[in-house]
Amino acid sequence: MMNEMQILEGSKAVALTVRSCRVDVISAYPITPQTHIVEDLAQMVADGETDAEYIKVESEFSALSALVGASAAGARTYSSTTSQGLALMFEVLFNASGMRLPIVMTTVNRSLSAPLSIWNDQQDSISVRDAGWIQLYAENNQETSDLLPIAYKVAEDKDILLPAMCCMDGFVLTHTFEPVEIPEQSLVDEFLPSYQPKYVLDPKNPLTFGAYADPSIYMEFRYQQHDAMLKAYEKFEEVAKEFEKVFGRKYDLVEEYKIEDAEIVLISMGSIVGTMKDAVDELRKGGEKVGILKIISYRPFPAEKIYEAIKDAKVVVVLEKDVSVGMEGGLLSDIKSFMYNREDRPPIVGFSVGLGGRDVTIGDIKGLVSKVKRAEAEEFEFLNLRREVL
Amino acid sequence: MIEIRFHGRGGQGAVTAAELLAVAAFNDGYYSQAFPAFGVERRGAPVLAFTRINDEKIRVRSQIYSPDYVIVQDSTLVKTVNVVEGLKEDGMVVINSNKDPKEFDIGREIRAIDATKISLDVIGRPIMNTTMLGAFAGATGVVSLESVKKAVENRFEGKLKERNVRAVEVAYEKIKEDAR
Numbered sequence: 001m002m003n004e005m006q007i008l009e010g011s012k013a014v015a016l017t018v019r020s021c022r023v024d025v026i027s028a029y030p031i032t033p034q035t036h037i038v039e040d041l042a043q044m045v046a047d048g049e050t051d052a053e054y055i056k057v058e059s060e061f062s063a064l065s066a067l068v069g070a071s072a073a074g075a076r077t078y079s080s081t082t083s084q085g086l087a088l089m090f091e092v093l094f095n096a097s098g099m100r101l102p103i104v105m106t107t108v109n110r111s112l113s114a115p116l117s118i119w120n121d122q123q124d125s126i127s128v129r130d131a132g133w134i135q136l137y138a139e140n141n142q143e144t145s146d147l148l149p150i151a152y153k154v155a156e157d158k159d160i161l162l163p164a165m166c167c168m169d170g171f172v173l174t175h176t177f178e179p180v181e182i183p184e185q186s187l188v189d190e191f192l193p194s195y196q197p198k199y200v201l202d203p204k205n206p207l208t209f210g211a212y213a214d215p216s217i218y219m220e221f222r223y224q225q226h227d228a229m230l231k232a233y234e235k236f237e238e239v240a241k242e243f244e245k246v247f248g249r250k251y252d253l254v255e256e257y258k259i260e261d262a263e264i265v266l267i268s269m270g271s272i273v274g275t276m277k278d279a280v281d282e283l284r285k286g287g288e289k290v291g292i293l294k295i296i297s298y299r300p301f302p303a304e305k306i307y308e309a310i311k312d313a314k315v316v317v318v319l320e321k322d323v324s325v326g327m328e329g330g331l332l333s334d335i336k337s338f339m340y341n342r343e344d345r346p347p348i349v350g351f352s353v354g355l356g357g358r359d360v361t362i363g364d365i366k367g368l369v370s371k372v373k374r375a376e377a378e379e380f381e382f383l384n385l386r387r388e389v390l
Numbered sequence: 391m392i393e394i395r396f397h398g399r400g401g402q403g404a405v406t407a408a409e410l411l412a413v414a415a416f417n418d419g420y421y422s423q424a425f426p427a428f429g430v431e432r433r434g435a436p437v438l439a440f441t442r443i444n445d446e447k448i449r450v451r452s453q454i455y456s457p458d459y460v461i462v463q464d465s466t467l468v469k470t471v472n473v474v475e476g477l478k479e480d481g482m483v484v485i486n487s488n489k490d491p492k493e494f495d496i497g498r499e500i501r502a503i504d505a506t507k508i509s510l511d512v513i514g515r516p517i518m519n520t521t522m523l524g525a526f527a528g529a530t531g532v533v534s535l536e537s538v539k540k541a542v543e544n545r546f547e548g549k550l551k552e553r554n555v556r557a558v559e560v561a562y563e564k565i566k567e568d569a570r
Contacts, residue, residue: 007412007413007416007422009409140449169451171425171426172425172451175425175426176423176424176425176451177408177409177412177413177422177423177424177425178412178421178422178423178424178448179416179421179422271451272451274448274449274450274451275449275450275451275452277449278449278450359452359453360451360452361452361453361455362450362452
């Protein structure tokens with residue numbers, strides 16, 4: 001059954017989908033460019049369009065803390081934040097994951113201060129890579145919407161029980177109007193039944209969440225988190241197949257684009273992949289064998305799928321909107337790390353692109369590919385630096 | 391793909407206009423995309439917004455650097471901003487001005503409409519973003535009048551809805567009439 005396509009702002013698509021996921025508790029603190037999502041949700045709660053409770057708080061730290069309590073009490077919970085807000089949540093991110101609470105949050109990707117920038121890059125979510133959250137990245141607003149019910153279903157699975165963040169590029173997706181098929185309520189209900197928590201905080205049946213763990217037991221808690229994240233790999237595949245059955249749209253941890261005969265494989269995450277696809281089409285018209293591997297799931301990390309996609313390439317180019325200062329991009333490090341012990345490993349180079357909202361054009365992508373072809377690319381570099389101001 | 395760039399000042403509703411144009415194109419059966427040049431919004435400061443219209447799904451996310459059309463909501467911007475920057479050779483500018491379009495020596499086809507006056511007369515306010523969309527539809531035929539009206543109808547309520555729709559019609563007819 002097809003849903004009707006409608007044209008709307010990305011933030012509105014997210015809010016409508018959160019509503020259709022029948023979330024019980026929402027808590028968030030407004031911050032640019034996430035604001036429209038929480039405004040839309042607050043309006044829906046005020047208008048009685050959802051039964052969700054909206055807990056108003058004075059900070060992002062409190063927003064996520066409120067959801068830790070609500071989730072432990074058995075509620076399906078939602079938050080959204082960005083940049084400095086995510087940074088302020090840092091401590092609670094680890095608590096939510098360590099307590100195995102399947103909170104789902106839209107992380108609107110924005111650069112971090114200083115210098116102050118409200119514009120898009122992905123430094124915020126990449127910087128909390130190790131917090132034990134599932135991380136999914138959307139290319140367009142159909143994906144920002146679809147990845148939410150998928151995230152809930154994976155996160156709430158009894159074998160997983162990990163929080164999940166659905167990442168969408170700030171402004172580039174949140175503020176863009178484009179056609180989206182909003183998942184219909186009856187279909188979401190069919191796909192995503194109500195949350196059945198494994199353990200519930202209940203005064204009649206007291207339990208302790210986030211207890212004191214001395215050295216004799218702490219490592220086992222961490223191992224179980226690690227193991228659950230590894231299991232989330234197959235769980236995502238399974239849930240995505242169920243999603244396709246209900247909604248007709250196919251997802252996987254990665255998406256391949258014109259990769260079969262590709263000599264140069266570009267790897268990236270998020271909205272930049274759309275621009276890259278147009279660039280690849282233009283390059284292919286000129287006879288260049290270029291393809292793209294889009295990472296949708298950064299955690300769980302799709303190592304085997306990346307390996308399969310790049311093992312026959314002549315060169316692999318990672319483009320990412322973050323940098324581990326003094327090292328290289330996080331995604332580049334991850335890919336090089338697991339490829340090191342493989343026999344057939346192509347050379348891998350990386351670029352930090354679009355930091356702090358610097359626009360990335362089709363021409364930029366083509367220029368970058370040309371530089372790589374001429375073997376002039378460094379192992380890691382910043383794309384399009386304005387050297388005259390350095 | 392048709393690409394349109396809006397030049398306005400903060401508070402003139404350029405972003406809303408870009409969105410409404412995308413909605414109108416969607417109503418006409420096209421894929422479309424609208425987004426602002428993500429700036430720090432200040433009233434009166436020059437702002438940019440963009441719309442793309444295509445037969446197929448739109449994937450590119452960069453800003454628009456070589457538009458097919460430029461809509462200028464405030465004629466004083468021509469003095470401070472290069473509104474035709476990157477505009478295709480056969481591209482067109484639609485400008486809100488009471489001047490003869492020939493007075494703007496910008497090297498491209500230009501159509502002028504006194505959208506502020508129409509808005510004051512019909513809506514009762516100098517907010518001319520919807521009026522300019524009517525003029526754009528009339529001057530270019532990129533979107534239909536009916537689809538612009540439908541987009542505007544769904545955005546406003548009550549008297550404001552009626553008046554904005556009327557302003558779209560008046561501007562559409564006026565710019566067509568001027569071309570005759």
